[in-house]
Amino acid sequence: MSRARLRAAGLVAPLAVFVGVTFAVPVVLMLVRSVYDPTVADVMPETLARLEEWDGRGAPGEPVYAAAAAELMRAADERTLGQVASRINRVQSGLRSVLVRTPRLLRETPAGARREALLDIDPDWGDPATWHAIRTAGDALTARHYLHAVDLDRATDGTIGRRPEEERVYLRLFARTFGVGLTVTALCLLLGYPIAYLIAHASPGNARWLLALVLVPFWTSLLVRTTSWIVLLQTQGVVNDLLVALGLVADGGRLALVHNMTGTLVAMTHILLPFMVLPLYSVMRGIPSRQMAAAASLGATFAQAFRRVYWPQTVSGVGAGSLLVFILALGYYITPALVGGQSGQLISNFIAYHMQTSLNWGLAGALGGILLAAVAALYLVYDRAVGIENMRLG
């Protein structure tokens, strides 16, 4: 390697290592969690080994019961029982309490056949479905979470089918997230194009001030902007007060503008609008205003001149801005969480929910994996078309 190559690589290396350790590895490990979960396999290896010999029909033999009893009691001592129980419960709900209760009650039963003891504790121990659930949860390498993330499920006989109607949540959620992304992108284009045109063709003095009006919200904290939309849009808020004062809305019939999908759309459009205006502005600034005048003097109407002369030259800016807004919208979390209510939640909100509340980390990883794949694919397109280095940051 030449000296120059070595020097360049040496300059990049410290940051590459830093980003690798503090960021990339954590994200990759989180995605690995969605296909690899050794919780049950680590705690119940003997039980799982014994279950290999089970034919899957009827209750298994005494060796399986003995191994399960011993390993559950050890798990209770080592305080891993809770995790194991939740993991198995996710395969078959209702088993959590059985699993948590069993070691405690086992301690009170005299030594002897474990099969009878377990069956005494709960009849579920005689149900083949319980053992199927343990065996499924014991599979450390699993596609289950990805199946779940697209509303599919693997039955005990291995066939893959759709989940029951009331459990089909995530395809609809992905569709909603894409829908919100597209709507917000369209709204930003609709609102951003006219003002980008105004700024691009204003006198330099005016352009500076108008641009500052776009940039101040851009630099303002996301939380401040989200909070202000709550203040403006809530039932007793400024917009509703104004509508009532103008007589457009009865005092009793105030509009629900926030904590629903409307809130999410309004706040996200507001926050993402500058990302649309800035690339449009840079493209439009390069178009001489004389061109439109020339088209008009040749007999074109405004609409013709715009469609045939102006618009084609802005398509690259429209593409760059739309792609950027759409990508950013797909990953939005804070704004929907605060102003979205029930109907305005997006995929990121469910990832956070499974991370923090349901503690279904595998599913969180699978949903995250799908979202990340979509975002990464769109970024590759963006990088090809615009170049990430050329992104204008404010």
Add this chain to the structure above:
Amino acid sequence: MTLSPLGSRLARGAYLAVCGLVFVFLLAPLLAIVPLSFNAEPYFTFTEGMLRLDAEAFSLRWYREVAGDPVWRRALANSLLIGSAATVLATGLGTLAAMGLASRAMPGRRLAMGLLISPMVVPLVISAAGMFFFYSALGLAQTHLGLILAHAALGTPFVVITVTATLSAFDRNLSRAAAGMGAGPWLTFRRVELPIIAPGVVSGALFAFAASFDEVVVVLFMAGEAQRTIPRQMWAGVREQISPAILAVATFLIAFAVALLWTVEWLRGRVRAAR
């Protein structure tokens, strides 16, 4: 023009009205927050007194409440500590990397750029979730150090992008001339290259600081009570006990944003002047 002068003037008026409405939409949230933060009553809307511009309807009570509240003061201290430490780390590592990336000799340039930009690309919830697991296993969750490292990682892409952009306009002959006169690489960097790219480095640092100062998702996942930052406290304010005190904080943050914007624009002028 096929439009009559009157029609054309009407069309122009309508167009300007549309633009005006868009600007109102952009600024309304900020314009509403600032006066409401001076509300003497604990309401989130304009009282009749405020609309009549009664001096008594306005007060500084929410500012006093925030300034006297140890929770908010600790949040400010945390934000400043985490933000500035993360900025120093991100700026140092990011500037070095940008200098390497700007060199034509850099092997695997696209791949390296992809890795270094990734903290900006990956949706924050995914980054935060991954960091939470990893940092917990290392005992870094719920520590200031953990948040500093996380925010530094999230801030580096901004430094890399701004410094790379500044370096693309940098005249390499200056470095060669310095080397020709006997300066070593460090002396060349310190006396020739750094002063020229300094505005780009400083804007990158400001971006990194702003990113940390406004970041809440990683903080939500990783911070304990003792590491709560201003955005985290605002989140709690909106979610749990909504009080006009957060409007006072919001107004402070808007002023902060204007100051940042002004500085970055000024630096951008310096970069342009250096070309």
